[in-house]
Amino acid sequence: MSITNTPNGFTLDSGGRRVVVDPITRIEGHLRCEVNVDDNNVIRNAVSTGTMWRGLEVILKGRDPRDAWAFVERICGVCTGCHALASVRAVEDALAIRIPPNAHLIREIMAKTLQVHDHVVHFYHLHALDWVNPVNTLKADPKATSMLQQSVSPRHPLSSPGYFRDIQTRIRKFIESGQLGPFKNGYWDNPAYKLSPEADLMAVAHYLEALDLQKDFVKVHTVFGGKNPHPNYLVGGVPCAINMDDALAAGAPLNMERLNFVMSRIQEMVDFCNNVYVPDVIAIASFYKNWLYGGGHGAKNVMDYGAYPKVNYDKSTDQLPGGVILNGNWDEIMPVDPRDPEQVQEFVSHSWYSYPDENAGLHPWDGVTEPNYTLGPKAKGTSTDIKQVDEEAKYSWIKAPRWRGHAVEVGPLSRYTLAYAQGVEYIQEQVQRSVATFNQLAGTEAGAKTVLQSTIGRTLARALEAQYCADMMVDDWNELMGNIKAGDLNTANMEKWDPSSWPAEAKGVGTVAAPRGGLGHWIKIKDGRIENYQCVVPTTWNGSPRDPAGNIGAFEASLLDTPMERPDEPVEILRNLHSFDPCLACATHVMSDDGEQLCEVKVR
Template identity: 45%
Template sequence: MATQRVVIDPITRIEGHLRIELETSGGRITDAWASATQFRGIETILKGRDPRDAWALAQRICGVCTGIHAIASVRAVEDALDYPIPRQAELIRSLVTAMGIVQDHVMHFYHLHALDWVDVKSALAADPQAAARLAASVSPWPSNSAAWFREVQQRVGASVSGGQLGIFAGSYWGHPAYRLPPEANLLALAHYLEALQWQREIIRLHTIFGGKNPHPNFLVGGMACSINLDNQLGINAVRLDELTGLIGRARRFVEEVYYPDVLAIAGFYREYAAIGISSPTLMAVGEGAFSCAGTPVAGEVRAGVLADGDYEELRPFEPAKIAEFVTSSWYAYPEGDNAGRHPWRGETAPRYTGPRPPYGQISDNVKYTWVKAPRYDGRAVQVGPNARMLVACAQGHKDATRLTDEALAGLGAGREALNSTLGRTLCRAVESVLLCNRMDEWFRQFQERIHAGDTTTFNPDKWDPATWPKSAQGVGFTEAARGTLSHWVEIENGRITRYQCVVPSTWNSSGRDASGQPGPFEHALAHRGHHPLLEPGRPLEVLRTIHSFDPCQSCAVHLFDPAGGTIGTVSVS
């Protein structure tokens, strides 16, 4: 059967620039290449700077992954300087991280991923009364009324009839891969609109603790916010009440809207529990839904690796086994393209060797992307919420195991199905339920400590560079919404001499390494040649799988230079 080449450029509804090139035959994908086509390079501009300032630049890697890069950065510096922070600061960082992940998961599902499963035009043919009955059967959410569904239908219908699809333009409505009945489509469409308002409100937690959003403020040695119940400018009783409300509203929407919607929609697409199977080695560093940042507690999930498709035996996580390759990416190492470098020896030296645009194929070249290829112990590694759930279940984490197994039972699938297109989507919803529970617990601890007199959010002991060692190196690990994140720093005489970021979408969207291993995106599309692609001109199935990773290519290749300085010179035309 003839082989066809397919190019999808750009992949939309993601952050950054991603191009997917495919070979297909007989309605199946036989090979795939993931190419990030935008150069960035924030690590380079951090050299020579005061390490206490690194977080402010590092978190500008992305405007979607708000705050998490700052946390990884301050932890790297604190690790290098052996700089402990107060428990209240740890709790604040955990609350900020958790709310950011919950908001990210909900926004990802409704605003970036749901339209891969939900046919908006089909919703216009739905019976609002029947949609309300369907909604009542799965959730007590008060907005699920026939009147609200009718209003949504009329608003969207007016746009469609006027030829103004707006935010719903450019999709593949009517594609044969859509399965939901009209009423389920209307239900999801209404929740899409509600999620727009919800996410804007609950992220106010970031502004209370960090002053603003996106890019809230952080501080090496703790947090920049003060706790003072008698001061209008600090975290006072009014702010505590507001935080209680925000956490409560986040939890209710997750439990009564997001989680039920994911389970309901998944039931119509059960085959995707066996589509999009990706790299069989998964890794998580043990945070996110399970532990307070920087404070391992007995019974919480520890870092671990599940290797080669064995989801029962958890191996210890060893950072020394990480290496980044530039075999398929437009960078250069002094020792050549086939050598891997540990992040503490990492370099960001751009060298573009690709074709001049406009081009037909990039994947005809050995080098075809701006994303490096991180590997763990020589293996391509998948990171993300599904890795976190599998690592948690392998350790017998009670709540993660219960929720995950309940969700999978509804699909008639085993735990191995978490490594799939549907599994990655399902794990975000499961993790959001867990995170809301953890936020309740962390905030309770935070309040109890305040009432016991603990209002310390900053440790000044090592703020003065005179207290620092002449040479130091550190790493900050955390779990971002999209997976394991690490920042690596070297400090000499009070200044940064090397800075490297290994981020979730670098792990997941990497290209081939020196041994020819594909990265997780490529693996998920081309593994065994099972992935469907019914209509190459309307590649809905590909979008489902790529979006299930929630790509953030801006994070994967980094960028920012506020002074407009030259990072590197790349000639492409």
Template identity: 35%
Template sequence: MLMKKLVIDPVTRIEGHLRAEVEIDDNGIVQEAYVSGQLFRGIEIILQNRDPRDAGLLAGRICGVCTNSHFRASIQAVENAYNIVVPKNAQIIRDLMSMALFIQDHVVHFYQLHLLDFVDVTKALVANAQETTIEAHKYCDKPFRNSTSHYESTLEKLKNFVDAGRLGPFNSNFFGHSEYKLSAEQNLILLSHYFEALTFQTKISKAIAIFGGKTPHPQSIVVGGVTSVMDMLNPQRLNDFLFEIKEANDFINRAYIPDMKLLASAYKDEIKSKSGKTLGNYLCVGGYEINESMKLFSSGVIYDGNFLDIKEFDSSKITEEVQRAWYSDDEKQEPFYTDINEDGTLRTVKNDDKYSWIKAPRYGNKTMETGPIARILISYSKNDTAINSFVDNFLKDSSLSLEDLNCTVGRNICRAIESQYVCEYIFKLMSNLIQNIKYDDTNTYTNYNFADMKKDYKGSNFLEVPRGVLLHSLNIENEKIKNYQVIAPTTWNATPKNSDGLRGAYEEALVGIKISDTSKPIEVLKVLHSFDPCLACAVHIIDTKGKNLSNYKIH
């Protein structure tokens, strides 16, 4: 059978530079996939020979989206190297910032980056505003801003965009494609929430900035604690944070969760067929203490979708290889780019062809999927967190099972459930903080003297962040960073095949889907967007001997 090759370069509505190449048979079924990170980044080189106490501010620049995540993971890797224990209140402040980021990231991902894979703007233009209010009540008792006047205002806004030719994010999409399943009124509901999510983003960013100083690129996390002491001790600042979270909670419960129920209903056949499924290998390191006996997420590993046998996480099983990534195959892993074919396609035919800047992490020699779906499946199956009731309620309302979540729409459902769950526990953490301020020592710094510490250390930190498992590790020699390494969630999910031939989560999810029109491959985009790709986080390099690899001059 002669295979057709389809290339999408670049994949848009993501962070970074992603290329997808799929091989399609005569029936339009994807038989093979190659997903490639197209931009080289050497952020670890910048960190070499720096004071380890400055690592967080530099590592936070790895990405303009995941700034808080890299900032915190870097600081905690340094603290782990020096065995510094952070005071309770500082830990809570860090968790509050992280949890607010979870909510922001998930909402922005669906509404601003992924929504247009499901929503046809042209069909929404013919919706009836009054019927839309009735439709919204099918998914929520008190739908968000559910009035005829509100939907009429949204329709007018959309029509003004179209009439003026200023389509902006609605331009260059595949509207009218058979893959769109929603009615005119369902489209209008989701588009109205698209605009509301823009306001949501500004408000939740304010919540993060209250304790972070600013966002993106917060400033308040330092080795040993946090610097936002006055904000923590100021009742008005605490109230400001809670106010923003209450508004976020309202949007999540009355818009985001109902919208996922709407998708689950409209795409039920696609969910049941597990379109966009992966191998069922999931990895989660857990974390975020709620009280002495409970954490927000459980750690564990699932193999082959076996939820009844959760293995304990063991960091020693992690390896990272480069046989099919654009690095030399020696210990130093120097950048080694190979040209593409004459027709512009990647050299992917041979098993030793290199085709991505992303390295190939493995856990126990297997590719893994990380992120909200991994956290929910592992935490639910271990039944030692409070997430089960949130999952059960959604599955019951949508007539779905836990196994149904391994698909494209399922990843979106998991993000929404996680947002609801995280938002609820932000209030519990705030209560813990207020109690600590009343009765405990509010000093947010540990007493350590950097000059008195040993000169040589090693440290690492695993952290669950919105897209999945993040690892920062470093070697310190003579009080300076010698080597630095990052494995980000997208590194796990977008891994190339490597010499083992195993597909990563992105590639595995693409195999088996049917593309109805190769000139409008929305099916491919929908699968990839469901992972919320962040390529700036995924592409990194380290020289194990600590020497310069290359010098670059920017004009």
């Protein structure tokens, strides 16, 4: 048995039984998790390992900065546009390019569409099955389900007993066929599932509705960006021109018909968030009223750069303020400056990389990505078949970002905690209204801080942010239309497109409120080419391993003290980790030395 008190206030006990979950599924990428449980099946130690890699930072060296967005957007097939947006912002920051108001509004509509789409898909298709039992729907009374639906959200039009009876019939045929597809391998008899059959049927019906709607939401990206995933972006603005005179004007994809189409999709997002998504999260949470744990750093340390800036990307007018909260002190908000080399640093003492000094962190402008894959002396298994990692050594392909040496959580929970603590009225009203409904349904008296600082709070914040983004898009669209009516059709500033107008050396940073949290891209440009490029993404912050001081990352912290019904059926681990919406494709990065072959893949 080994008991360790970490600098960030968590006690780790590596004794007891070791439980390994590899891979964690229903996420983007590959994540391994190992926990130690005591005799009461409570998690006392957690180890999060990123097991995949990428090499975008090295690929970008020597390339044209104007092309960087197209490369970094391929980091992931889910959170695509946010990387492109961070990239063009970084280049524009380095070259002092100011984009037109219309370009900013279009970018914001695209970014907020991604938020709504990502959050909806995350909850219904990646996270809901941690709380919802689809097999249990066969026991439901469709009439009672209809009554439940109308009590939870009376404005949703799909709420008749016949509708739910048809859904139940579809599910029965699906289950009785033996081809469970996404419902296969679930722990459906685990007592950790608490919903009534009617609540399960309602939630699965909305799972199917969301599956249909999500493909329509992202059509906004195809209008403004030409395609999805990986819509097109442009340094200096957006690549779509506006022509209100000719619906078929060559090279001008934005006309009144297309803009009205976008508004229709926005209204669909507003309706779904208001009538289905937010009510579902609150209703499901009420069945898990004893599950107000799993906060980890969400209850202590949170960080965000600031979200949803208004026209011209003026950080002084962000609609959601950034900052840092440490040790759960909501009364003291510290400012964040991604340009400050003492604030954002990445460490690799427990990551499979090498630094000149592995006890020191590097600011992203000076970042190094050099692989060093080794197993510690206490690891079990082999380098290609690890049975148990050694958390005292290197154990992850994810680096360890820190804010002034502190491990912090990023994400919708962090944004909402910071906004709530700083008095943003819209956010406070949203949270208070949701908590009041939760307490009414659950028969509890939990406060806003108690609810937010939990796995349920992390999931609720994501739903509330989707609702907020949908509402903001209505304002963005109206402002865009007002500009067009006033005769402003400009969507790009190309004054500094020619590299001959650039300084010999420049550096910039672009930050974005990505679906999974604060995203930053840092670039150094020399003689018109990329000298260094580093991405520090949300899952790098949340999924980081230990740092030299022994601070644990947000994934690991959120799992501590979590009771498990059946450790061999780790539903609780999935609930905690899925609440972050992990994206390992974004978080990990490695490239071999020049000329060294890492592996050979043959496809027959």
